[in-house]
Amino acid sequence: MTDASLSPAAAPRAGLIATDARTRKRNAAEKRFRAYGICAIGVGLLFLVFLFTSILRSGLPAFTQTVIDIEFTVTQEQFDTAEGKMLKTKEYEKLFIAALEGQLQERGLEVAFDGKAIQRLVGKPGGTIRSYLQANPDRLGAPISFELAAASRVDGYLNGRITRDSLVDSRFLQASDLDLIDALQQADIIKGAFNWNFITGTDSGVDNPGGAGLGASVIGSFFMMLVVLFLSLPIGVAASIYLEEFAPKNRWTDLIEVNISNLAAVPSIVFGILGLAVFIQFAGLPQSAPLVGGLVLTLMTLPTIIISTRASLAAVPPSIRDAALGVGASKMQSVFHHVLPLAMPGILTGTIIGLAQALGETAPLLLIGMVGFVAREYPEGFLSGFTDANSAMPAQIYTWASRADPGFYEKAWGGIIILLLFLITMNAIAVVLRRRFERRW
Amino acid sequence: MPLTWLILLILAIAFAGYVLGRRRALNSAGGDRRVLHSLPSYYGAIVAMWAVVPAAGVLIIWLLVQPYIVNSSVLSTLPDTMVAEGSSFSLVMSDVRRVADGLDVAVSTGAMSREAAASLSTEDTDVRETLGDMGVALGSAVSAEVLGAAQAYRAMNATGALMMAVVVLLITLGGAGFALSRSHAEFRARNAVERGVLALLIAAASLAVLTTIGIVFALLFNTIEFFKLYPAADFFFGTNWAPSFSGRGGASDLGILPLLWGTFYISLIALLVAVPIGLFAAIYLSEYASPRLRSIAKPLIEILAGIPTIVYGLFALLTVGPLLVTMFGKDTLGWMSGGTAVMTAGLVMGIMLIPFVSSLSDDIINAVPQAMRDGSYGLGATQSETIRHVILPAALPGIVGAILLAASRAIGETMIVVLGAGAAARLSLNPFEAMTTITAKIVSQLTGDADFASPEALVAFALGMTLFVLTLGLNVFALYIVRKYREQYD
Amino acid sequence: MNDMRILERDVDTKEVKIAARDVQVYYGTNHAIKDVSVDIEDKTVTAFIGPSGCGKSTFLRCINRMNDTIDVCRVTGDIRIDNQDIYDPRVDPVQLRAKVGMVFQKPNPFPKSIYDNVAYGPRIHGLARNKADLDDIVEKSLRRGAIWDEVKDRLNAPGTGLSGGQQQRLCIARAVATEPEVLLMDEPCSALDPIATAQIEELIDELRQSYSVVIVTHSMQQAARVSQKTAFFHLGNLVEYGETGTIFTNPVDPRTESYITGRIG
Secondary structure: OOHHHOOOOOOOOOOOOOOOHHHHHHHHHHHHHHHHHHHHHHHHHHHHHHHHHHHHHHHHHHHEEEEEEEEEEOOHHHHHHHHHOOOHHHHHHHHHHHHHHHHHHHOOOOOOOOHHHHHHHHOOHHHHHHHHHHHOHHHOOOEEEEEEEOOHHHHHHHOOOOOOOOOOOOOOOOHHHHHHHHHHHHOOOEEEEEOHHHHHOOOOOOOOHHHOOOHHHHHHHHHHHHHHHHHHHHHHHHHHHHHHHHOOOOHHHHHHHHHHHHHOOOOHHHHHHHHHHHHHHHOOOOOOOHHHHHHHHHHHHHHHHHHHHHHHHHHOOHHHHHHHHHOOOOHHHHHHHHHHHHHHHHHHHHHHHHHHHHHHOOHHHHHOOOOOOOOOOOOOOOOHHHHOOOOOHHHHHHHHHOOOOOHHHHHHHHHHHHHHHHHHHHHHHHHHHHHHHOOOO | OHHHHHHHHHHHHHHHHHHHHHHHHHHHOOOOOOOOOOOHHHHHHHHHHHHHHHHHHHHHHHHHHHHHHHHHHHHHHOOHHHHHHOOOHHHHHHHHHHHHHHHHHHHHOOOOOHHHHHHOOOOOOOHHHHHHHOOOOOOOOOOHHHHHHHHHHHHHHHHHHHHHHHHHHHHHHHHHHHHHHOOOOOOOHHHHHHHHHHHHHHHHHHHHHHHHHHHHHHHHHHHHHHHHHOOHHHHHHOOOEEOOOOOOOOOOEEOOHHHHHHHHHHHHHHHHHHHHHHHHHHHHHHHHOOHHHHHHHHHHHHHHHHOOHHHHHHHHHHHHHHHHHHHHOOOOOOOOOOOOOHHHHHHHHHHHHHHHHHHHHHHHHHHOOHHHHHHHHHOOOOHHHHHHHHHHHHHHHHHHHHHHHHHHHHHHOOHHHHHHOOOOOOOOOOOOOOOOOHHHHHHHHHHOOOOOOOHHHHHHHHHHHHHHHHHHHHHHHHHHHHHHHHHHHO | OHHHHHHHHHOOOOOEEEEEEEEEEEEOOEEEEEEEEEEEEOOOEEEEEOOOOOOHHHHHHHHOOHHHHOOOEEEEEEEEEOOEEOOOOOOOHHHHHHHEEEEOOOOOOOOOEHHHHHHHHHHHHOOOOOHHHHHHHHHHHHHHOOOHHHHOOOOOOEHHHOOHHHHHHHHHHHHHOOOOOEEEEEOOOOOOOHHHHHHHHHHHHHHOOOOEEEEEOOOHHHHHHHOOEEEEEEOOEEEEEEEHHHHHHOOOOHHHHHHHOOOOO
16 A cells, blocks of 8 residues: 555645636636527527517518598488499499598598509409498488408508519509508508408408408317317326226236327327328218317327326325225225326316317328318308318418418418417416416325 | 217116116115115116117227228129229229219208109219209219219118117117116126226227327338339339329339438438537526526427427428528528528427427436536536536436437428428438428328329328338337436436 | 654644634525534544534535535635635635545446546546556556555446445545545445445545545444544534544533433434
């Protein structure tokens, strides 16, 4: 042990305060490393902010709609004259134009425009006016306020998507129309209004982005979620109870466990293929039906629900089970009377999060035919809601995003805002449930 | 809807069985429930269970099997010539089904009597026109064979449904009667019910295995079908992807290599974005951040994981793509010609994967025992030295597992590449070019208007099989590594 | 040489290595160490004894500022090593810890090879000029840790593969590799069997030649066997400090006596 008795410090060391070059270098490295970490978090959060600002900026205009709001009087006499003509709606259009000109002149704004320009701006106002008057003949002679939806390109001009420089004259919009729009805006005739049709309406044709609504696909998603909820919750809970409480350790349960953890990571598109091949081709269920979508999403959601349910069951301490068994309850009774109710808040939280995931899932819906058609109709009744062809929120967003008319992009972003609102609400409910009922043993 | 009625009827019988079973047991005990082996409700429940479960099982199997049998027997009545001149069985069959559906509509709206629908013939009416009037559009004129087959189809379906109803109801009654006959005081109803419930629980748990089997079979059968039409070697080693939709048959080139390349290239870029950011964020959050910062930043970053992929897809298509074009496009560097490119999809997918990498790494770094850190600090190591030389090496297997899981996510991701990567399959090194992936092509091959029996559509199943095997392999490997790692510190 | 050392051992007054004055430690609102003042001598083994939770480990961790790594922990008062305040804001805790090595309760070798475990400290502090130098330091340290003969043929085997006693000696070798002046040992034998404990105790006695050793221990027999000075802590207070022999045979404070005779603890 002679070597061991060497003096401890080979070289004299500086005091604690005087830092040498090496320590300074090491401390600089420490600072750099810390900075990398902060940068990484910063970049992550920046992406989040960037994502949300671009969603809000591009999506919010979908909720407003430009309308031409004008009040004018149609007399009984004018009505009779117009009804007597061959081109009836043309007559009403003339009345409308006259009213518009009058109101512009009143405010001292001089713009030259013709019927064609009006048609480019608001489509064919005559028809709307006529059908209103026919339905309400008693309003004849009194001032009536009409709110007519403006064409999507007028929207585009007002929110800056189309500028004077970028505008190319077409049958949809011409440079001269912009003067008219400016004048109408000055006269407060053109203005923005909340677009209820976007929330309650159904999808429109491929050339009418202005009239597109998300309503029908919200209903489609709703029916899908009903299927997912009523299948995946009982099946998921049953499977978890078996695996957590009853399963013996054998090959079969091992196989099930491995299967569940792998299914949780199978790409969603593969579930879409499964749905197409098994539910549609083999079992002959209808294409594009929320029922099929719900079945596919159920299979996808099950692993998530099983994993979270098992965690909640495992969190219930064994003493509760022992106590129940101790008073003579059967194993099954101890589980259903004591363990399951105690685990319920956790199970519900997991289920809601699973549902939220399923609600936003798109890829499998593409394969079972929920895109590529126009979901124009609400389902007729409750049962047909499951089987009638319909779209779902994410599928509708995809459909809009893949249409040629850029007017639909705004709708797609708007659809995302609604989808995210649903997801945020569901997650908030899950968080509240967890906070409210969380129990620490 | 007869099926709904059937189900309601079964439930009604079950309910009646419950009441009867309960009463019979109580009666056998002379009204004294203490004499019974189990609670009275168990005697009711076992009857209800016997009524519903076997019947429901038979019902489900019947519903699955009947269309299959009907299809094949209808097909066998069709002359072979019909199939030969058309393209495939499924096309003819879908014609038959459409005509049959049309007749159903006609009957249900009252436009045609049941008998008229069954006796309709092509000689005295133009079926296409008749059905067209009722809003059922048919692609071509209806031949006598198809009409006949459609009528046979309807007839068989009707008898099938009737038989099913009778059989299922008999089973319901039989089950209820059997259980009812056993309801007396000594019968161990609770144990029987619990055995039944346990069987249901096992069935529910086995559904996971059934799903996997379903996936494998769905992919396998169609893949085999595809390889009958298209040589496997050309599929796996072909460097050209050019499906033709106009000229059916051998004109298509369906080589998977360009798709695999696109998939890997995009995943690589995604990982290059996600791994450094996610890993450093995890390190900072678990080793440096104050509890307050951690409690704010961690959930915020995890929001990125909760956003549906369609949102990322749109973000790639409409925001990131155009942004990259202004940075690298014609006006500046001229590297990029369109918004959809490997870079676009890779970048956005990277953002999506950040929380995935960071929360998995966070868990793994936290699992490294505190003693390791103490040992290193005790020697005078700085925090970053401790992290780089002690914690990361110790956590490495786990982190590799996390990265592999992220890679499998990236490979299987669909919406971002469908919207952001482009549609052209090519083998190129330029990340600013549009390329396409396996998932994107599965979507386009199966949502196009290709006939299901053609190689152009069936190739999607072979692609799906490849994807499934690839991701499954990655997952199993990654989970194995992570589990090994966990065991090390347990 | 040998005679000199025996002489040295019997000398009572030695240089003071660590001087603590009015040290207070708080964990959040919990006052864990109260008014501790103590002078720890160079080339001496000082034992801290006391019941669990009395603050002896906490105080030990103040000496190399390991408590800095715990967020809620706050230290006030004055601790000086070689008459230099270690809580001076200009002091780099990293440099301090190179000077004040530490061995932990549970052997905690890094999941690396034996060689890398020992070489880690010299590497980060830049103590070796080249590979030969580093080999030299590793061998010297392993010899000082009294484990060289057992591991010299498998330096590249993982450190985690050694037995508990070997692991702890490896950790001691790892600690001395940075050439510290003070060695802190936090119950170094509590996870070991009696034979390994005896080996470590023998080693501690040898280390006394070169370092000031502070050992926290649960076992009074161990304190009596290895230390020259003993400090008794109770409920965060330093109750009594003095020659080990005196503390065990003739304690002044009744609390010390109760603990030593087994009435509290």
